[in-house]
Amino acid sequence: MDVADLNLLPALDALLSEGSVTRAARRLGLSASAMSRTLARLRAATGDPLLVRAGRGLVPTPHALALRDRVHALTQEVQGVLRPTDDRLDLATLDRTFTIRANEGFIRLFSAALVSAVLDAAPRARLRFVAKPVKDAGPLREGAVDIEIGVLGDFAPEVRTCLLFRDHFLAVVRAGHPLVTAPMTPERYAAARHVVVSRKGSFTGPVDEGLAALGLRREIVAVVPGFPDAVRIARHSDLVALIPRSCLGDTSLMEGCVSFEFPVATPDIVVSAMWHPRMEADPAHRWLRNVLMSVCRPPTV
Known part of the structure; x- marks a missing residue:
């Protein structure tokens, strides 16, 4: 049986990433002929x-795309194994600079406490928070992001995860809204x-499924990309917004608004930290994960 030459692996990675012999050679410090x-x-x-x-370029075959x-x-992984620890x-x-990818709501709620906790212990460390416009495993796989915060999915089955906290949705309306003057019913x-939040621009969500089971349907007239946007619209209109309970901790956001529990059941929001397996044993990364969990986890978790 032939033994695979692992020296070919970095070259294959460079070729599939660059899609060019010349650029791959430059990336690895080799000549184009080599x-x-x-x-x-x-x-x-x-x-x-x-x-x-x-034409004048190269394109990957279907097999190359499947391998990339x-x-x-x-x-x-191989580079991590061979790097001294x-x-x-x-x-x-x-x-060291740590990059955390999260949505606007998480950054508003937890970034100040996390920065404080990190700098108290490691005054020369730095945190970079970056936006999360879409769910994409690329930044974790490429090393551009150290930790991603969000709801788990099947977009990256290899990632390591840890529960940070559970949340659930509440309805938010302006103070004095007619809905809060009488008992709430479906x-x-x-x-x-209603105004709803969706990065994909969707007009439906879990609440609509709960209402449909009761033979009901709500009228959604606005879709926005972030929860602060939804709350601001609700504050200045008669629209009902939908936000996670954790947003109640942002008092400036909730000023002039009141919240109430849904009259229909909706699934919990499970918020987790995610990182690539190559960072699992890194001491500094492990320390950051522990700090993150201590900041985000309520005492009852």
Whole structure:
């Protein structure tokens, strides 16, 4: 049985990522002719052309596209295994930038406390918070993000996860709204007009499924990308907004508004921290995860 040459793995990763022999060669510090010879060896090893000519450029074959993410993850894993480790962590001298990807609501609620907790222990560390416009495993896999905060999905089955907290939705209206002057029923709730939050622009959600089971339907007249936007609209109209209970901690956001429980059942929101497996044993990353959990987890979790 032939033994696979792991030296080919970084080259394959570079070729599939760059889609160009010249750019892949430049990335690895090789000559274009050396990379061409490596591509020939990779074609022989995989039994597939991998990159084929299309006009003046190269395009990946279906097999290459299927391999690309796996090859990148494997390359990162191998490099992590072969990198010397040192479990000693001196927080007083830790000089490192950690990137956390999260939505606007999480950043508003937890960023100040997290920055304070990190700097109290590691004064030379830095936190970079970046927006999360879509659910995408690319930044974690590529190392552009250290930790992602959000609801789990099947977009990246290899990621490591840890529960931060459970949340659930509440309805929010302006102070003095007619809905809060009498007991809430599914019928009264459905009869109101609504503003909802959806990054994808969807006009339906879990509440609508609960209402449909009762033979009811609400009228949604506005869709916005973030919860603060929905609350601001509700504050200045008769529309009903939908927000996680954790947003109640932002007193400036909730000024002039009141909240109430839904008269229909909706599933809990399970918010987790996610990171790539290559960071699992990194001492500084492990410390940051512990700080994050201590800041975000309520005492009852």
